[in-house]
Amino acid sequence: MGVVETIKGTWTYIAAIVFIAISGGLCLGDVIDLSGRSVKLPLATFSARAEFTFRYLTLGVLSVLCTIFLVIFQRVTTGTVNPLAGQEDKVQKQANILQNSFEQFIISAFAQLCMVSFIGEKYTLRVIPWVNFCFIIGRFFFVIGYPSKRAFGVFLSLIPNVGMVGVCVYKFVEHLFFDSIDV
Known part of the structure; x- marks a missing residue:
């Protein structure tokens, strides 16, 4: 990898950290409220915080579902409906996107559920929506930038x-x- 590619990769990483820092700071500082009408829900118990988390995981499920449809669309348009026909290279890009998105979603879902077992109502209302919006935005940029960007x-x-x-x-x-x- 050349110097230019290293610099571009570094700037991409810095841009992601800046986005996360600014959006996270605004959400954790209660400047931006992504929890919507949920603030009226009492989240004093783990089960209430888990229910709140599951509601926001809808965004991640939607993201994974869209990537499944992306694979299906690619299979139908390229005539590779049969996965055993030896033409998997035609859907490899979409399959890789789906696999990565599913892996990230599973990690995110379990991390969120573990997190709400340790944090209270105040931070649940701020962190969980923010994490899920970062996830869906991240998956969007992952799909449009795959494979090199x-x-x-x-x-x-x-x-x-x-x-x-x-x-x-x-x-x-x-x-x-x-x-x-x-x-």
């Missing part, structure tokens, strides 16, 4: 997932060994 979309999905898992690991260790302070 997918990094921005990958980072928009991956960085919030890594952040949530990091918080969950921290809170889990805190739960095991220290007096837990609820967030």
